[in-house]
Amino acid sequence: MPFMEFVNFYLMPGIVLGSIYALGAVGITLVFGILRFAHLAHGDLATLGAFAALGVVTIFGVSPWVALPVAMIFCAFMAIGIDKVFYDYLSERPKIIVVMSSLGIALMLRALVQVIWGVDTETYTRGIVRPENYWGIRIRDREIYTIIAMFAIVGVLWVFLQKTKWGKAMRAMSDNPDLALLSGVDNRKVTMLTWAIVGILCAASGFFLGINTELKPLMGWTMLLPMFAATILGGVGRVEGAVVGGLIVGIVEETSVLLIPGEYKAAMAFAILLLILLVRPTGLLKGKVL
Amino acid sequence: MSQSVIEQSVAENIELPGYSGKPILTMTGVRGGYGDADILQGVDMQVSEQEIVVIVGPNGAGKSTAMKAIFGLLKVRGGSIVVNGTNIAGWKPNRIVQHGVCYVPQVDNIFREMTIHENLEMGAFLRKGDISDSLERVYTLFPDLKERRSTLAGNLSGGQRQMVAMGRALMLNPSLLLLDEPTAGLSPKYMEQIFEITRNLRDAGLSILLVEQHAKQALAFADKGYVLAAGSNRHEGTGQELLADREVAEMFLGG
Amino acid sequence: MELIGLLNYAVFMAIFIGIYSLLALGLNIQWGFSGLFNAGIAGFFAVGAYSSAIVTAPESSVHLGGFQMPVVVGWIAAMIAAGLIAWPIGKVCLRFRSDYLAIATIGVAEIIRLIVKSEGWLTGGARGINKVPRPFGDLSYLYSQLAYLALVIAIVFAVYWAIERQISAPWGRMMRGIRDNEDAATAMGKDIKARRLEAFIFGAAIMGLGGALFAHFNRSITPEAIDPMIATFLIWIMLILGGSGNNRGALLGVAVVWIIWSASEFLTDQLPTEYAIQAKYMRVFVIGLLLQLVLRFRPEGILPEPQGVSSRTETKTFQKQESAAK
Ligand SMILES: Nc1ncnc2c1ncn2[C@@H]1O[C@H](COP(=O)(O)OP(=O)(O)OP(=O)(O)O)[C@@H](O)[C@H]1O
Ligand SMILES: [Mg+2]
Numbered sequence: 128m129p130f131m132e133f134v135n136f137y138l139m140p141g142i143v144l145g146s147i148y149a150l151g152a153v154g155i156t157l158v159f160g161i162l163r164f165a166h167l168a169h170g171d172l173a174t175l176g177a178f179a180a181l182g183v184v185t186i187f188g189v190s191p192w193v194a195l196p197v198a199m200i201f202c203a204f205m206a207i208g209i210d211k212v213f214y215d216y217l218s219e220r221p222k223i224i225v226v227m228s229s230l231g232i233a234l235m236l237r238a239l240v241q242v243i244w245g246v247d248t249e250t251y252t253r254g255i256v257r258p259e260n261y262w263g264i265r266i267r268d269r270e271i272y273t274i275i276a277m278f279a280i281v282g283v284l285w286v287f288l289q290k291t292k293w294g295k296a297m298r299a300m301s302d303n304p305d306l307a308l309l310s311g312v313d314n315r316k317v318t319m320l321t322w323a324i325v326g327i328l329c330a331a332s333g334f335f336l337g338i339n340t341e342l343k344p345l346m347g348w349t350m351l352l353p354m355f356a357a358t359i360l361g362g363v364g365r366v367e368g369a370v371v372g373g374l375i376v377g378i379v380e381e382t383s384v385l386l387i388p389g390e391y392k393a394a395m396a397f398a399i400l401l402l403i404l405l406v407r408p409t410g411l412l413k414g415k416v417l
Numbered sequence: 418m419s420q421s422v423i424e425q426s427v428a429e430n431i432e433l434p435g436y437s438g439k440p441i442l443t444m445t446g447v448r449g450g451y452g453d454a455d456i457l458q459g460v461d462m463q464v465s466e467q468e469i470v471v472i473v474g475p476n477g478a479g480k481s482t483a484m485k486a487i488f489g490l491l492k493v494r495g496g497s498i499v500v501n502g503t504n505i506a507g508w509k510p511n512r513i514v515q516h517g518v519c520y521v522p523q524v525d526n527i528f529r530e531m532t533i534h535e536n537l538e539m540g541a542f543l544r545k546g547d548i549s550d551s552l553e554r555v556y557t558l559f560p561d562l563k564e565r566r567s568t569l570a571g572n573l574s575g576g577q578r579q580m581v582a583m584g585r586a587l588m589l590n591p592s593l594l595l596l597d598e599p600t601a602g603l604s605p606k607y608m609e610q611i612f613e614i615t616r617n618l619r620d621a622g623l624s625i626l627l628v629e630q631h632a633k634q635a636l637a638f639a640d641k642g643y644v645l646a647a648g649s650n651r652h653e654g655t656g657q658e659l660l661a662d663r664e665v666a667e668m669f670l671g672g
Numbered sequence: 673m674e675l676i677g678l679l680n681y682a683v684f685m686a687i688f689i690g691i692y693s694l695l696a697l698g699l700n701i702q703w704g705f706s707g708l709f710n711a712g713i714a715g716f717f718a719v720g721a722y723s724s725a726i727v728t729a730p731e732s733s734v735h736l737g738g739f740q741m742p743v744v745v746g747w748i749a750a751m752i753a754a755g756l757i758a759w760p761i762g763k764v765c766l767r768f769r770s771d772y773l774a775i776a777t778i779g780v781a782e783i784i785r786l787i788v789k790s791e792g793w794l795t796g797g798a799r800g801i802n803k804v805p806r807p808f809g810d811l812s813y814l815y816s817q818l819a820y821l822a823l824v825i826a827i828v829f830a831v832y833w834a835i836e837r838q839i840s841a842p843w844g845r846m847m848r849g850i851r852d853n854e855d856a857a858t859a860m861g862k863d864i865k866a867r868r869l870e871a872f873i874f875g876a877a878i879m880g881l882g883g884a885l886f887a888h889f890n891r892s893i894t895p896e897a898i899d900p901m902i903a904t905f906l907i908w909i910m911l912i913l914g915g916s917g918n919n920r921g922a923l924l925g926v927a928v929v930w931i932i933w934s935a936s937e938f939l940t941d942q943l944p945t946e947y948a949i950q951a952k953y954m955r956v957f958v959i960g961l962l963l964q965l966v967l968r969f970r971p972e973g974i975l976p977e978p979q980g981v982s983s984r985t986e987t988k989t990f991q992k993q994e995s996a997a998k
Contacts, residue, residue, distance in 0.1 A: 165771035167711070167778070216968050223709055223770045227908070228967055230711060230774075234905055235960035241953040292542070295531070299539050302528040309488065309520055310585065311511040311543035348901070352782060355775045390790040397779035404764050404772065417769040 135265045137382045143270045145377020146277035150332035152357035152369035154325040160301040160364030164222040168232035174347030176202040176330030177337040191251040199330040206326030249342040273335045353396035362414025438466025441624045446496035458648040473632040474645035480628045519591035526582035529571030540588030555584040576607030683817045690824035696922040698878035704916035706871040707851030709770040714903040715781030720750035720880025721887035725801040735796035754880025755873045762872040800894030915973030
């Protein structure tokens with residue numbers, strides 16, 4: 128196969144899909160690292176974000192790109208709200224109970240989307256967009272925006288975590304929660320901040336999946352496994368690891384069709400997950416193992 | 418010293434004979450534990466201004482538990498913990514920090530994945546505005562740390578980690594510092610260094626409550642010492658008194 | 673006529689309750705007694721259903737088959753197949769906190785769903801496997817139903833009895849000890865890993881049996897019969913509401929939730945058809961909400977785990993002290 132064909136039909140789609148996974152995986156890694164549980168409602172929160180943007184598009188007739196920030200803010204508040212109404216009451220109990228609660232939230236969020244928007248497939252815009260040709264690389268504008276937006280959003284988050292007081296508090300909480308408490312960090316504030324960021328990231332990943340493919344009530348749930356695979360592959364608690372992991376999972380899924388039937392694309396994430404747990408549970412960048 | 422005398426001294430702010438300054442910390446009949454059972458069965462302790470008070474005792478005596486009780490990390494079911502004239506029993510850790518008490522736990526006392534500098538910044542989390550004066554002070558106390566300020570704390574040696582942990586606790590300029598076995602597992606050289614710094618801190622005006630396994634060395638410079646066993650006070654006195662006490666020496670200092 | 677209809681419906685419901693009971697008992701072994709989080713119950717159910725169907729169904733041009741083994745062989749095959757799937761997953765994931773198992777089992781269920789849909793030669797694809805023989809299938813309708821119900825009840829009781837026996841044996845005490853203190857458990861090493869793996873496989877095998885009973889009852893199995901998320905979730909809410917760690921609680925939970933679930937379907941069926949979709953998913957939403965309420969207000973369920981056998985908090989502090997004292 129010619130090299131350019133590989134780039135255009137396997138690598139680029141892989142990077143785009145990987146960017147979407149990365150956005151989700153970064154959020155998962157924050158919850159896993161700071162709040163210390165596997166958040167199973169992550170995918171469905173992304174679905175909600177994608178549909179919230181659709182709602183803004185249909186009601187106000189604006190461009191999807193205008194709807195994105197609205198959806199982000201909406202999801203941030205949803206995430207904080209879900210924590211306040213549900214997870215927070217379970218904080219004294221074993222963490223696995225919160226995992227169970229989040230499975231229920233996943234179901235509830237999806238049911239909500241299905242009640243409001245029905246079960247049909249939707250899109251943000253109609254019509255087919257043909258890819259542009261840049262020096263032989265064929266790529267659609269929205270795909271370029273997806274990749275750029277992923278790096279921009281994660282970049283901003285990175286600077287926030289490294290440079291600001293509350294960013295450092297989040298890292299401290301992830302590193303050593305007891306000591307963070309002893310240093311006077313208010314864990315309720317850190318928790319809220321984390322959920323706000325997670326909501327924003329969820330909305331982004333749902334939105335970009337929606338704009339590159341279509342919106343379906345199950346879109347987020349099917350992303351859950353690849354996003355978790357990416358998180359664990361990169362190393363739990365490692366933001367940069369989640370990006371690397373997301374890109375790898377995306378590229379592996381898209382290129383896997385060269386070797387195995389396309390129906391099993393979704394199985395690659397699972398294979399990666401088991402493999403990494405088997406050979407290197409800390410992930411590529413030495414994350415936590417819970 | 419009987420409980421009531423301490424209580425009285427707190428209430429009336431009387432200085433007890435034989436002790437230098439006014440009391441910073443007074444624990445009276447403190448009881449508490451992790452589950453339903455009490456580990457601490459009525460602990461009394463007092464630390465006065467500019468004092469090093471050393472707690473010694475066998476493993477599992479409840480020394481760390483006593484420190485956690487002061488710091489609001491476990492439920493105190495009885496007694497009072499008075500710091501600077503206020504009973505702080507039942508307060509949350511972040512409020513206690515603001516009240517001028519800082520604590521270096523026995524284990525897990527650094528942020529491994531953060532640099533030395535960031536560890537110190539976390540120590541000053543509750544402070545608003547410029548913290549360079551405190552940073553400067555800590556770096557002067559621990560010159561080793563200054564050179565390696567951008568190293569991840571998890572990559573340091575045991576002694577250096579202990580310095581980071583102490584440095585972090587000093588960032589808020591506390592009036593009372595709780596140190597839980599800061600020399601555990603350190604080489605004699607590092608141990609001496611830590612003790613030296615502890616004495617310097619006292620001389621600079623700090624009160625220090627120190628749990629130590631190296632009991633002999635620590636009691637030698639302690640202003641006062643308590644022997645804790647099975648969750649309650651066994652002996653107390655000045656460092657020298659305890660060192661001279663035959664029973665204490667036999668039972669708790671290894672002969 | 674009316675009465676017969678009602679009786680038929682009651683028997684039908686009872687058979688379903690029996691099948692769900694097996695799934696809930698299987699989950700109780702994993703979660704209730706051992707603290708293992710299985711979020712892929714539907715997957716093990718499907719494996720059992722398809723295995724038994726393939727082993728017992730007559731020759732077909734569409735899917736693998738023609739072995740026409742006795743039904744009992746099918747059921748045993750179902751248990752073995754489900755256990756075999758559980759084995760590698762448990763092997764990899766039980767070293768870590770249960771969060772990882774939750775994710776991996778979601779993955780397993782997903783992969784099984786993919787296989788069922790895409791490997792037509794094996795599973796009949798979207799058309800599924802039909803002509804699955806049903807024990808007592810040639811009796812008249814009501815008697816056939818009643819006979820099958822009796823069979824299901826007998827199996828549920830056999831499984832119930834087997835679990836109860838196992839749980840009061842040293843094996844069960846050890847399992848609860850492990851569940852209540854995962855940290856100490858992982859520190860204690862190999863033996864515990866083996867015990868947890870046993871519990872996971874045992875539970876999965878029973879879920880597989882539940883799947884088999886379902887396939888033979890329906891005389892067919894298709895991908896539609898397995899809605900991964902909802903099936904899995906219903907079992908969870910049944911167990912948690914009934915009382916995890918208590919087999920009788922599990923059975924009670926199944927009955928209560930199944931009746932609520934069916935009654936709500938009955939109610940929503942009365943709505944005008946334009947609300948059909950909304951109504952269907954409102955039910956799902958309410959089930960999710962029910963779990964949240966139970967977790968928050970009655971985490972021990974209707975029938976709590978008997979005290980004295982093991983109180984979670986007591987063992988916990990006891991073991992912590994022990995391990996800290998070392
Ligand atoms: N987190 C905990 N949960 C339950 N019990 C605990 C916990 N930490 C300590 N204990 C128990 O409390 C008692 C006192 O422990 P503590 O850590 O205070 O002893 P110590 O005097 O500091 O001992 P060491 O010299 O070993 O540090 C012990 O019996 C211990 O088992
Ligand atoms: Mg100790």
